Amino acid sequence: MTQPVICLLLDSTALVRYADWNVDVMEVLQELYDDPNAAVGVPVVSLIEARAVVQGRDLARLDALVRLPEVVVLDVIAEDWQELSFWRSTTGDSETAAAALAAVQLGAPLLTTKAGRYGNGQYLPVIELS
Amino acid sequence: MRFRNVPRKARAAYSVHMTSLREVLAAQGITLTDERRRAIRAARDAAMQKLPVARRRMQDAVAAERARQSTHAA
Numbered sequence: 001m002t003q004p005v006i007c008l009l010l011d012s013t014a015l016v017r018y019a020d021w022n023v024d025v026m027e028v029l030q031e032l033y034d035d036p037n038a039a040v041g042v043p044v045v046s047l048i049e050a051r052a053v054v055q056g057r058d059l060a061r062l063d064a065l066v067r068l069p070e071v072v073v074l075d076v077i078a079e080d081w082q083e084l085s086f087w088r089s090t091t092g093d094s095e096t097a098a099a100a101l102a103a104v105q106l107g108a109p110l111l112t113t114k115a116g117r118y119g120n121g122q123y124l125p126v127i128e129l130s
Numbered sequence: 131m132r133f134r135n136v137p138r139k140a141r142a143a144y145s146v147h148m149t150s151l152r153e154v155l156a157a158q159g160i161t162l163t164d165e166r167r168r169a170i171r172a173a174r175d176a177a178m179q180k181l182p183v184a185r186r187r188m189q190d191a192v193a194a195e196r197a198r199q200s201t202h203a204a
Binding site: 015021023026027040062063066068069100101103110120124126127 | 131146147151152154155158160162167173178179180182183192
C-alpha cells in the first residue's frame with residue numbers, strides 16, 4: 001500500500017473554522033487535496049486545542065473529520081524535544097511548536113487563521129485563511 | 131469574504147457518517163473560480179518557499195544547542 005503524502009496541515013484555528021463549516025477552509029482543501037495519495041495532517045496537540053473550544057454539531061464534524069481515512073493525526077515524538085523546544089521559543093506555545101515542526105518535517109504547508117502565531121509566517125510555510 | 135460558511139443546503143447534504151474527505155468536499159458543491167484557484171496555489175507556493183529556511187534555522191539552532199550541552203558535559 002502506498003504511503004499517504006501529507007499535502008496540508010491544519011492547526012487548531014483552521015480546525016475550528018472547518019468545524020464551523022467555513023467555505024474558505026473547504027476551498028483550500030478542495031484545491032490542494034488533489035492527489036490520490038494525498039492526506040491531510042492534524043497535529044494531535046492542535047486537535048486537542050480545537051476540541052477544547054468547539055461543541056455540539058461543530059464538535060461532531062471535527063471528530064468526523066479526523067476519523068476520515070485521508071486525515072492523519074500526527075503524534076508528538078518525545079525524541080524531537082529539542083526541535084520542539086526551538087519552535088516553542090520561536091512561536092510562543094506548544095501547539096504552534098508541534099504544528100511548525102510537523103510542517104518542517106513533512107514539507108507541507110500549514111493552514112491557519114492566525115499567521116501571527118507563527119511570526120506572521122515570515123519563516124514558516126504558513127497559509128493564512130483570508 | 132471572511133467567515134463565509136457553507137450554504138444551508140450543502141450542510142444538509144453533509145453527514146458525519148461520510149467515509150472519505152472527497153465525499154465530504156463533494157457534498158459542499160463548491161466551485162472555485164479561476165482567480166480563487168490561482169490565489170490558493172500562489173499562497174501554497176509562497177509558503178513552500180519558506181520551508182528550506184525554516185528547516186535550516188531549526189537544524190542550526192538544535193546543532194548549536196547540542197554543542198552547548200556537550201561543552202557543558204565535558
